[in-house]
Amino acid sequence: MLALTRKPGQKIMIGDNIIIHVVDVQGDNVRLGIEAPKSVKIYRSELYEAIIAENKKAGASSHENVDLSDILKNK
């Protein structure tokens, strides 16, 4: 991992067409601006990681001998 220190107003370029702007720092919060082609997806990592974790749980849970046949009847 490459670690850089930047001040608000400075930027980081990733490859030829991704730019991270360090917009502002207020206390614990860093405001970032990201310029990237539409094809590059940008997510808050905790959301993406939560989805990975949930998919892994979902893939494991369907192994249980779960009986879903009465579900509609209860609804």
Next chain:
Amino acid sequence: MKIKTTRFGEIELVQADIITFEEGIPGFPDEHEFVILPYSEDSPFLYLQSAKQDYLAFIMANPFLFFTDYEFELDELQLEELAIRSMEEVASYVMITVPPHDVKTMTANLVAPVVINIHTHQGKQIVLEKSKYQTKHLLFSEAVSSKGGN
């Protein structure tokens, strides 16, 4: 073509049954081919079964049967990636997680629906970055609330 599954034994498939997930799904980036199998005749649940790994299958459900207010938008890029030109081509499902021994507390991942183009057989799990939804919503509660678990 036959695929082996732990749950259903050996199944005969034709190419048309295979749904292609070009980018895999989060957590399973190398899984590009799945088939959708109904849980049973009347069931609102389905299996998303890997065409390559016999043990890998996910339970999915039609979200609109359980969450009447559920809605999301696909952006231009997502529509393009799935070659979607009209809503008639789209089938949406959500992944279901069933806690062991507690079927009634099963949850749906509403923040990452599985969207399928039923004509081109392309699929993708979409991350709804800006939505109020979370990865765990109880199926058996009155309404969709923004208080899911995470």
